[in-house]
Every structure is written in structure tokens, then in C-alpha cells.
Amino acid sequence: MDAQGNVQSNDTSTNGTANESEPATPTDAPFPFNSPHADVILRSSDGMNFRVRKAILAEASPFFETMFSLPTGTEQSTEKTHAPDLPVVPMPEDSTVVVGLLQFCYPAGRQLQEMTLDDIVGVLPAARKYTMDRMVEYVTPLLQRFVATSSLRVYCLAIRFQLGEDLTRAAARGFLDHPIQVAYSHITELDYISGAAYARLLDYHNRCSFHVQQLFVRYYTGIDSAWDERCWHQCNFESKKNCTYRSFENSQRVTVWFSGLMVRCRNLAKDRPSSREFSLQSTIAKALVEAGKCTFCGPRAWGDLQVFLPLLTTRIDGAISQISLDVVAEALSA
Ligand SMILES: [Zn+2]
Structure with a gap:
């Protein structure tokens, strides 16, 4: 159909109004778009005839409602070769798109x-x-x-x-x-x-990355009320069989294996500031192997991490939810 939504008569063989790229022999769409009770045909750009009812289309689309309310000013053809005796609406969309539109209008095909x-x-x-x-x-x-x-x-x-x-x-x-x-x-x-819309997304990513990385530097101890009982905090570093310790940036002393895990999480957060990454088995597998070398941490590490990591995930999600994203409406474009 043209920009005014005019309906052509189906007599495309003689009046020269047919789309030149239209196949010579249109095919019929399958059920439910082949109804003998149809009163209009939508013809896709790839030459498929969809026999449908105007009333159903008008119900779903004010565009079609307006179009069908206008007089077509053409006589319906009685040509019998391959075009049925119904008004034909040539559409610039192909049959895949037309099926998608019609499936919404027709519950039987939804x-x-x-x-x-x-x-x-x-x-x-x-x-x-x-x-x-x-x-x-x-x-x-x-x-x-x-x-x-x-x-x-x-x-x-x-x-x-x-x-x-x-x-x-x-x-x-x-x-x-x-x-x-x-x-x-x-x-x-x-x-x-627009470039501005994409820039807003990148800016959001960068700000989330910054804030989530901060969680691994200063704040993680505050999220776990049983922090003092965690094995990475309790392990007796004076025993040669147990872990060596490292001071975190907030002066908390933790085992090297736990510190390493937090460093890996922080590095992940640079590129992917999402809590999903930190709950992956691959992220903590290395820490568990290292903890397993310690007679104190070995039996406790997995259990403690199973409690701590969800708390960490919740904190990350909470931090991200505080990060604003400007959603600016852009003019609709075709
Ligand atoms: Zn240990």
C-alpha cells in the first residue's frame, strides 16, 4: 500500500499498478489466513496472499481501521487466474513479518x-x-x-x-x-x-564498574555479621600448617587465599560489574583448592563461602540498583 494507505484493486495484470518486484504467481498463506470468509487480502512483498477479515485487522490496528473506512474507488476484479475477487493490499513487508503481525490479531494462530x-x-x-x-x-x-x-x-x-x-x-x-x-x-x-543513547549506556557501565570495585576494597567486611567467625579470618597463621595472612586495604587481616579470591572478583568487576560473575563456580574453584591446603580452612572454606558469597551478591545488586541510568525518549524512527 502507498503512504496514504490506499487499497489497490486486485487487477494487477492490466493497470500497471502492481509492484514490479512482485512474483508472477502469488501463493496462498496457510490456515488461519486462507479463510473463505475473508473480505480482504494482504499481499506480502514476497507474494503471499493472506486472506483475512477487515474487522479483525481494524480491531488491532487504527491504521487499518482508518484505511478500511475509506472508499477504495476501484471496482473489485473478477480475474480468476491467481488473484481472488477481493481487494488486495500490497504490503512492503515480507511474509515473515506479516505472519507475525497477523498472529497477534488472530488468536487461532497466536x-x-x-x-x-x-x-x-x-x-x-x-x-x-x-x-x-x-x-x-x-x-x-x-x-x-x-x-x-x-x-x-x-x-x-x-x-x-x-x-x-x-x-x-x-x-x-x-x-x-x-x-x-x-x-x-x-x-x-x-x-x-543516537550516539547519546549509547554513550549513556557506556557511562552507566563505567559507573557501575567503579562502585562495585569499591565493594572489594573497603566495604565487604560490613556485610557479614559473622565475619569474625569465618575461617579466612580465624585461621591461626602462627601454625606452619595453616594459612599465611595478608592485610586488606581496610587493615582487616585475611588469609592469602581469600584475599586472592577478592582480588579476582574485583578484577572481574572492572569489565563485568555484575553479581552473576562472582557466584560462578569457576571464580571460587581456585580459592577452594588453595584453602584445601590448610587443615583449618580446608574443611570450612566451602561452607563459609556459601554463606558469604550470597551476602556479597546481594550487596553488589544493591549497589548497582543505586546507580542511575538516564532514559531519554528519542523520536520514533522507522
Ligand atoms: Zn587457613
């Missing part, structure tokens, strides 16, 4: 819960274009599923399509699991947000 991130990326521009606000509201929570694995893409989508502060902040939070230095040239969604 499989939106199974949409991949690429599926959502495909339909969002069209959903915005056809003012299908309820569909945008429906897929926005689905994007939360991809925050952990594709945080930057979700952040870009949230900014580009104004999907709300909750999703934007969740995506930025997920971004903390990844180092900034990773090359993002393959993420095409970046093309659609």
Missing part, C-alpha cells in the same frame, strides 16, 4: 510466546507503522527473556521503539554481564539509536 528475538525485531517496525500499540505492549515483556543473552540489542530496541523505562533499565543491567570492549559491529540495532 504463537507469539515462541517468538525469537529476530522475530520481534522483524515485526516491531511494522507494528509501530500500523499503530498496533497493543501488539507493541504485548511483545515488550517478551523482550525481557533476551535481556541476559542479547542485552545491547534489547537496549537498542527499547530506545528505538520507546518500549519503556523498565525494559531499558533491565537491558542496561544485563549489559553489565558483558565487557564494553567487545566488538559490537555486528549489532545492526545500533544503527537506529
Whole structure:
């Protein structure tokens, strides 16, 4: 359809209004978009005919509601070759996108819960274009599923399509699991947000990195009420069989193996200021091996860490939640 949303007659063989790239023989979409009770056909750019009802589309899309309320000014064709005797709406979107839009409108075909991130990326521009606000509201929570694995893409989508502060902040939070230095040239969604929006995300990452690193320098003793009973604090350093000690920057004396663990966590926080990293087995495995050489710490280290690390994780999450992220609405772009 053109910019005014005009509906063409289906007589594309003689009046020259057909899209020149349109395949010669359109194919019919499968159920439920092949209804004999349909009153309009949406034809995707790759030549698939979707027989649908105007009333259902109008219900989901003010864009279509307006379009269908306008007189088409064309006679419906009776051509029988491959175009049915219904008005045809040529769409610039391909059949994958049209299916995504129609699945929202048609409960019988609804499989939106199974949409991949690429599926959502495909339909969002069209959903915005056809003012299908309820569909945008429906897929926005689905994007939360991809925050952990594709945080930057979700952040870009949230900014580009104004999907709300909750999703934007969740995506930025997920971004903390990844180092900034990773090359993002393959993420095409970046093309659609401003440099300022991306800079705000990097600034958020940097500030979280700074504050989380501070937790490993000065504050960690204050988070554990049983700190004095932890093996890394109690181990008798005067025995040759036990651990050597090292003073932390706050003058707390702790075993070398525990100090090493905290240093590794702090180094992780530089690139990935996320509590997820610190609860990984790989992070603490080395500490447990070192603690195992000590007759005092060996039997106690794992139990004490199992109590302490969740406290540390909670403190990190709390610190990150205090870090602000400016979410500035940007003009919607196609
Ligand atoms: Zn020890």
C-alpha cells in the first residue's frame, strides 16, 4: 500500500499498478489466513496472499481501521487466474513479518510466546507503522527473556521503539554481564539509536564498574555479621600448617587465599560489574583448592563461602540498583 494507505484493486495484470518486484504467481498463506470468509487480502512483498477479515485487522490496528473506512474507488476484479475477487493490499513487508503481525490479531494462530528475538525485531517496525500499540505492549515483556543473552540489542530496541523505562533499565543491567570492549559491529540495532543513547549506556557501565570495585576494597567486611567467625579470618597463621595472612586495604587481616579470591572478583568487576560473575563456580574453584591446603580452612572454606558469597551478591545488586541510568525518549524512527 502507498503512504496514504490506499487499497489497490486486485487487477494487477492490466493497470500497471502492481509492484514490479512482485512474483508472477502469488501463493496462498496457510490456515488461519486462507479463510473463505475473508473480505480482504494482504499481499506480502514476497507474494503471499493472506486472506483475512477487515474487522479483525481494524480491531488491532487504527491504521487499518482508518484505511478500511475509506472508499477504495476501484471496482473489485473478477480475474480468476491467481488473484481472488477481493481487494488486495500490497504490503512492503515480507511474509515473515506479516505472519507475525497477523498472529497477534488472530488468536487461532497466536504463537507469539515462541517468538525469537529476530522475530520481534522483524515485526516491531511494522507494528509501530500500523499503530498496533497493543501488539507493541504485548511483545515488550517478551523482550525481557533476551535481556541476559542479547542485552545491547534489547537496549537498542527499547530506545528505538520507546518500549519503556523498565525494559531499558533491565537491558542496561544485563549489559553489565558483558565487557564494553567487545566488538559490537555486528549489532545492526545500533544503527537506529543516537550516539547519546549509547554513550549513556557506556557511562552507566563505567559507573557501575567503579562502585562495585569499591565493594572489594573497603566495604565487604560490613556485610557479614559473622565475619569474625569465618575461617579466612580465624585461621591461626602462627601454625606452619595453616594459612599465611595478608592485610586488606581496610587493615582487616585475611588469609592469602581469600584475599586472592577478592582480588579476582574485583578484577572481574572492572569489565563485568555484575553479581552473576562472582557466584560462578569457576571464580571460587581456585580459592577452594588453595584453602584445601590448610587443615583449618580446608574443611570450612566451602561452607563459609556459601554463606558469604550470597551476602556479597546481594550487596553488589544493591549497589548497582543505586546507580542511575538516564532514559531519554528519542523520536520514533522507522
Ligand atoms: Zn587457613
